[in-house]
Amino acid sequence: MELIGISINHKTAPVHLREELHLTKEEMIDLAAHLKKDLLSEGIVLSTCNRTEIFGLTQNKQLNHSQIIQSLIDLKKSNEITEDHFYKFFSCNAVKHLFNVAAGIDSLILGDSQILGQVKEAFQLSEDVRFSGAIMRRISEYAIHVGKRAISETSIGVGAVTVSYAAVQVIEKIFAGLNKKSALIIGAGETAELAAIHLKDKGIGKISITNRSFDRGKILAEKINGYMLNWDNFKNELHNFDIIISATSSPELIIYYDEIKKVMKKRKGSPLFIMDIAVPRDIDPKVKKLDNVFHNDIDSLKVIVNENLKKRENEIPVVKKIIQEELVNFFSWYNTLEVVPTIKTVREFFEMIGNDELVKIKNKIHKDDYPKIEQMTKRLIGRILHNPTINLRKLAESGRTKSEAIEYSEILKELFNLTKNSNNGKDTN
Amino acid sequence: MLSTIHILNYLLPIFYLVTFYVYYFDFTHDKSSFHNAKRIFLFVTLFVHLSYLLIRTAEFNHPPITNKFEIFTVLAFTIAFSYFLLELLTDVRGTGLFVIFFSLIFQIISSLFIQDLLEVKEVLRNRMLGLHVVSALLGYSGFTIAAVYGVLFMLLYKDIKLSKYGLIFKRLPSLETLEKLNFYSMIIGFILLTFAMIVGFVWLPSAFPNFSYLDPKLIFTSIVWIVFGIGILLKLIANWYGKKVIIFSLVGFVFAMISVVIQNIFAKTFHSFY
Incomplete structure (x- = not known):
């Protein structure tokens, strides 16, 4: 599962080609259905007069941008458009680009205020056709937050530029x-x-x-x-x-x-x-x-117009800083997705050991003492796992990339012999 | 009491200077933190100034209109107060800088030269004189504010005509608003000056045995009154717009200022109290 994105916009293609790929609402719904069926587990389709973009999570690791681009070209039956007319994004860059779009710094008219509304509509459509999932929903929240912050905290949308x-x-x-x-x-x-x-x-x-x-x-x-x-x-x-x-x-x-x-x-x-x-x-x-x-x-x-455009251009670094902050926030959450299953597995492993030991001693002690020992075992496991759980989550949150979070998870699995190739958490002792 | 008067006398220019700076800062900065707070600065300044005038009146047992420098401090107050009312009524906040500047200048001159006057002519303690002078001063304050808006109108008009989109263009309200503010100030000034003249015509002949209708101050004031009156009538009846009416208010103001200076310096008549 990987974040992926494609974009055809004013920087990649002339207007007549962009027009060819402009999608109506019905076409967006059809495309979303097609993508969900074969290519993406969740995603969004954004189409305005200046851009058509698709973002989502791949269903398998072999998927590349070409298949998504081809789906779009096939739907619009366009002959002139090639892959070269698209930007292609992976992982962090995909989210970053979406944040740039929502903040208006990727628009033809710098700081365009309409784009945020169009991004909102695209996410809503994705939600309506059940193309949205937990991750896209969270990306949507962050993208809209970025757009709102850009408007309220900077002058990126101030002054006439037409x-x-x-x-x-x-x-x-x-x-x-x-x-x-x-x-x-x-x-x-x-x-x-x-x-x-x-x-x-x-x-x-x-x-x-x-x-x-x-x-x-x-x-x-x-x-x-x-x-x-x-x-x-x-x-x-x-x-x-x-x-x-x-x-x-x-x-x-x-x-x-x-x-x-x-x-x-x-x-x-x-x-x-x-x-x-x-x-x-x-x-x-x-x-x-x-x-x-x-x-x-x-x-x-x-x-x-030129004076206002210059003022807006001066605001780009401030907007980029906001985007950077929100990217960090988003990936803090996103990276923890990888460690959550590990934490769960480790906890289950410890509980299994605890239960094994409890079974072993159940008939050797007085029945009134058993609940106390059972409670003590649970508390013991809880206390032993508390710090590793918290620290693993923190490490994942502070990690710059998802691969760092994966690395920590793998080390933990290795230490406790919890890798899938082993005996699925069975105590080897 | 006297020490309080002296302290306030020195504090007032500082209050006006701070208020002026706050309005200046708001005018020149895009996202000024003073945009709403500046009104509070003006209110506090006016409150301190009013307290000063009342304490002074109580202490010296006469309204503060017995010499030029007392008149200046009243004029500073009336100009700022008239602007404050106008700002409250219209919610046009971008022009205070230009009006408060006049208050600041009048108050600085007054604070530097004003004296404690316990002994004044009996006629200067008369309430009718107080009414006459204060309403005339309020009238002139109205004309001053009208002139300020007139000048601002002309500056903005010129900038738009020449497609110059600088600070004046960005910060000032619309031409129509400036024209309205100019006209309202003219009307208020005109009404108050009319009132002052009526009080004068009724009371002065009985108070001054040497009263004369040929008194220069009376003649000049009447001319100022006529100039403003014609401007107002042309706007109301002939529906004149913009520059033409503004020019009347500017000419009227300049004439009023020149006449005040000439009369106070050169003319010595029954109408010269100080």
Whole structure:
């Protein structure tokens, strides 16, 4: 039984290959069932837009990563993906990688806060389909604890690290509360959607979408509970919005200086935030000259993003320290798993000797004395075994690797002749 | 009693300095341990200051408004107290540093030069004068705080316009909040100054035989009152936003300060008590 893990992520494969291996919930359930049947005694399957990973305990020592990778490739019927697109982990490194993922330091967006929730869901799914066992359950507890500690004890998740979120931060420095403000999103692509979602999360009062393709715009509007504005006349409505975010693929400007000037007249100088995330730009940058018009484009917002990313990078050593602490804690527990059967065997061996001796003297002593001698024998065994038991457990807990714990166990078995090849604990005397 | 007054007089700048430092530390540090505790520092400082003013009033048998340096200590108190109320009401905590700075300066000057005055003109013991001066000082405190928020608004406005995301951007509340705080301070200052002027118009002619409506302090105060009044009206009626209203409060404040300095140094009229 060995801890094993495989991972395909943004560091090992381009996005189109990662997409190929993205698993739906149903696929994860199917894969878990397959793995449990033939390969892993327990495990988890994690699949997000940036990574697909499998961790578990092997059913036999001959198992290698290739079989797990092949199961995944077979399930998705992918031809392009090879083993080279995967990271492969064993034992401590498998747990360490999982902790890194939970803490967000292995994410495409450093310190990504969503990943912890996705890790939790993966463990829950594993539990639901009975793919989880005592060891994976304990790994799950530690991984979630690592993720929570990383968030609460460090700044790994602090500050905006996407342009859309940086824009929301600037918006919050202009307006006191977003619940009474209205925003217009021009475009319905991925960037526009991300910006709309951030605004929605921040409790924007009203959000409208306008897009050249009405149908595509409507899909986004429905997704975020927004309103749809007709492309042909959206400019007549611009003055009704406090926030305008533009992210179209138009090769030319969509909104000109004079148009915003008129808008500001209608708004009586009330502030207007304009975010132009499009490349090439959609809105004439000269509008920033107008009073109370706060214009931002990708370059200006990247200043915030880069600064925050740098801050997050500075937090990596602190997060790694947390991971190291929790790895030690986990392996203290995990290593004792190897000594528990040894302790049990030694105890049984001593009890067997005690019982043998009691049988021998049972008919030689008065029947009233027998219970006292029986009690004394049990106490004696308990006292003799107390220190070795405690020390063996401590040695296992303080051992850096599982092999150290195994070594101690083997020595103990050897001393008492308890190895499986011997007479299974029979007293050889 | 006198020794207590003297000790408190020297302690007060230290109290304000510590409070100022605590607010400064909180402003400049990301995860400051003083974020919640700084309010307690300000409260203790205000409590000590109020005790000092009350003991002084009891000991010298007149409100502490009989000379410039007594006025300064009252002004230090009213500015800090007004800010404290504003912080409690709005829960905007990132701006105290800039307001308490004024209290600190006024208190240092006061502590250095204030004297024990047992003998003062009888008119300075009058309660109506106390009401008149204290409400005027509270009014000016409101204008001072409005000006501080005005300056902060302008700094943040400029930083956002230029896409500069430094300390000012990170620590200050939103432009809308700063604008509101500026406006509320203006209104409070305006109401209190109006009250002071009404008391003055009612009481001064009867108290001073040489009362004149052409008194420079009266004229300058009226101009300050008009400037702030216009700013408030434009905001309320014409729905002006941001910079335009802020400029009114800044111009009004600068004018008020200049006029106070000029009157106190150069003008010698019935309205000059010290």
